[in-house]
Amino acid sequence: MSIAGRPRRPRSGAGAERAGDGAGDAALGWLDPAGPPAPDQVHRVLAAVLAAGGAVGWVTVPDRAESDRWLAERVAEVAAGRSRVALVTAGGRLAGVGRWSWYDSPTVAVNGDVRQVMVHPEARGRGLARLLVGALVEDARAYGVETLTLDVRGNNHAAMALYEAFGFQVAGRLPDFVAVGDERWDRVIYRLDLRGADAPVRRHGARPVGPGASTLTTQIRPARFPEQALAGPAAPA
Numbered sequence: 494m495s496i497a498g499r500p501r502r503p504r505s506g507a508g509a510e511r512a513g514d515g516a517g518d519a520a521l522g523w524l525d526p527a528g529p530p531a532p533d534q535v536h537r538v539l540a541a542v543l544a545a546g547g548a549v550g551w552v553t554v555p556d557r558a559e560s561d562r563w564l565a566e567r568v569a570e571v572a573a574g575r576s577r578v579a580l581v582t583a584g585g586r587l588a589g590v591g592r593w594s595w596y597d598s599p600t601v602a603v604n605g606d607v608r609q610v611m612v613h614p615e616a617r618g619r620g621l622a623r624l625l626v627g628a629l630v631e632d633a634r635a636y637g638v639e640t641l642t643l644d645v646r647g648n649n650h651a652a653m654a655l656y657e658a659f660g661f662q663v664a665g666r667l668p669d670f671v672a673v674g675d676e677r678w679d680r681v682i683y684r685l686d687l688r689g690a691d692a693p694v695r696r697h698g699a700r701p702v703g704p705g706a707s708t709l710t711t712q713i714r715p716a717r718f719p720e721q722a723l724a725g726p727a728a729p730a
């Protein structure tokens with residue numbers, strides 16, 4: 494299904510780039526379905542990240558078959574125009590990956606979600622994640638993504654510092670939501686609004702106007718969004 498208003502091509506180029514100071518010979522590229530990265534290199538990164546306890550969705554270290562399935566899913570998503578996968582190489586081999594994906598449901602399909610940013614443990618602390626996240630943000634902006642979201646496990650303070658350095662702001666927190674065995678951590682939800690002040694959208698926030706609006710039949714003041722819920726639409730400027 495095509496979704497109105499979603500550009501399928503970037504508004505400007507977002508090609509390969511070289512790393513800045515500190516990242517040595519690192520280079521950034523994008524997963525091309527016609528020539529995806531070597532599966533053994535992908536497995537090397539995924540397995541090392543998970544073996545070091547990386548919080549990227551798995552609870553166990555993926556074996557080669559699982560890693561190959563993951564890569565096949567990424568290739569299919571990119572080929573379908575649903576996702577973009579950034580790859581960073583260092584020393585001539587894959588050292589890190591990250592991706593952003595369009596949201597699926599039509600009413601939120603103008604937005605994207607950053608997922609699974611990870612750098613091989615041996616290549617950390619050299620700016621590779623900064624390279625990945627900077628590229629993902631600018632790529633999403635070039636594709637016309639309105640808001641980028643992501644979530645971080647509440648104990649992952651290095652990742653939070655990384656994303657906050659790019660302007661991501663905490664939008665919410667699901668307490669003790671992430672489960673590994675009997676341990677629970679918060680899911681911290683971040684957002685980065687990529688829209689300029691002149692974006693051609695009418696922002697209603699939580700005002701009860703437009704499709705999907707409902708009004709209260711009771712005079713009980715709602716605990717949530719009390720001002721927006723009862724104020725109605727803003728007066729025209």
Ligand SMILES: CC(C)(COP(=O)(O)OP(=O)(O)OC[C@H]1O[C@@H](n2cnc3c(N)ncnc32)[C@H](O)[C@@H]1OP(=O)(O)O)[C@@H](O)C(=O)NCCC(=O)NCCS
Nearest residue numbers: 547548610611612617618619620621622623651652654655
């Ligand atoms: C988080 C992760 C991607 C960082 O990769 P990295 O290549 O070492 O990060 P960089 O060297 O590019 O650091 C970029 C910024 O991230 C932040 N950062 C990264 N590691 C940090 C640490 N241990 N402590 C504090 N800040 C840290 C800093 O803001 C840093 O900028 P600075 O160097 O100017 O201070 C990496 O540790 C990783 O793969 N972790 C496991 C997977 C994971 O948790 N991914 C995030 C999922 S939401």
